[in-house]
Amino acid sequence: MRSDGSAWNARRWWRSAGYAWAGIRHAYRTQANFRIECWAALLALGAAGILRAPLAPVALACALVLSLELVNTALEAAVDLVSPERHPLAKVAKDAAAAAVLIASAGALLVAAGTLLPALLEFLSGT
């Protein structure tokens, strides 16, 4: 009984992960900003690894930006579905979602400046 439930949950988890992966692939294919953010995140994580900078804040900042970009993509699609015509409330929704990505990106830049820059300077000075 218990093992049946676990197997079912595992199957459901894999199916959910498949839907999530489809969402990531769709965003990567259709959103230029998401593509840029993915490569910037890889670059930042690689730099943190090479420079031996703290990985956790960089990873968290990257995850936040990428997640909010995905939420922004979802919201844009939902707004376009329910409001194909221009509407002031559609504008509020899209502008606020875009602002969330912008604020997270600014925060990620600050995190990069606070963690990667000192590590880079230390690396370059050879200490």
Ligand SMILES: Nc1ncnc2c1ncn2[C@@H]1O[C@H](COP(=O)(O)OP(=O)(O)OP(=O)(O)O)[C@@H](O)[C@H]1O
């Ligand atoms: N239905 C709408 N009603 C009112 N304003 C809209 C509407 N759709 C878009 N806008 C305005 O145009 C801006 C750009 O919207 P759009 O859907 O083109 O997103 P985008 O920022 O170009 O994103 P992407 O290029 O990633 O699709 C919105 O932030 C909003 O100000």
